[in-house]
Amino acid sequence: MEWMAWTLPTAAFFGGIALLLVTMSIWELRSPCVARKGFLPLATTRGDRLFIALLGSAYLHLLVIGVTDWNTWIASLLSVVWLLLVMRWG
Structure with missing residues (x-):
C-alpha cells in the first residue's frame, strides 16, 4: 500500500485548517x-x-x-487576502 508523503508544507496547511476549524468552533460556542x-x-x-x-x-x-507564471507565494498571498476580505466584510 502506498502512503501519502507528508511534507512540512502539507502538514502545516492541514494543521492550519484544523486549527482554524477548532478556533471557529470555540468562538461560536x-x-x-x-x-x-x-x-x-x-x-x-x-x-x-x-x-x-x-x-x-x-x-x-x-x-x-x-x-499566470507568478510564484506560488504570490498565489498564496492573494488567497489569504481573499480569505480575510470575505471573513471581515463578506
Missing part, C-alpha cells in the same frame, strides 16, 4: 453569531463565510497558478 449581509449576495454566518472563503481561496490559488 462562546459567542453565537447571527446571519448578516455583507458584500456577498446572501446573509451569512461566520461559518458560512469561512466555507465560502476557503473554497474561493482554493479556486483563486488554482486560477493564478494555471493562468
Whole structure:
C-alpha cells in the first residue's frame, strides 16, 4: 500500500485548517453569531463565510497558478487576502 508523503508544507496547511476549524468552533460556542449581509449576495454566518472563503481561496490559488507564471507565494498571498476580505466584510 502506498502512503501519502507528508511534507512540512502539507502538514502545516492541514494543521492550519484544523486549527482554524477548532478556533471557529470555540468562538461560536462562546459567542453565537447571527446571519448578516455583507458584500456577498446572501446573509451569512461566520461559518458560512469561512466555507465560502476557503473554497474561493482554493479556486483563486488554482486560477493564478494555471493562468499566470507568478510564484506560488504570490498565489498564496492573494488567497489569504481573499480569505480575510470575505471573513471581515463578506
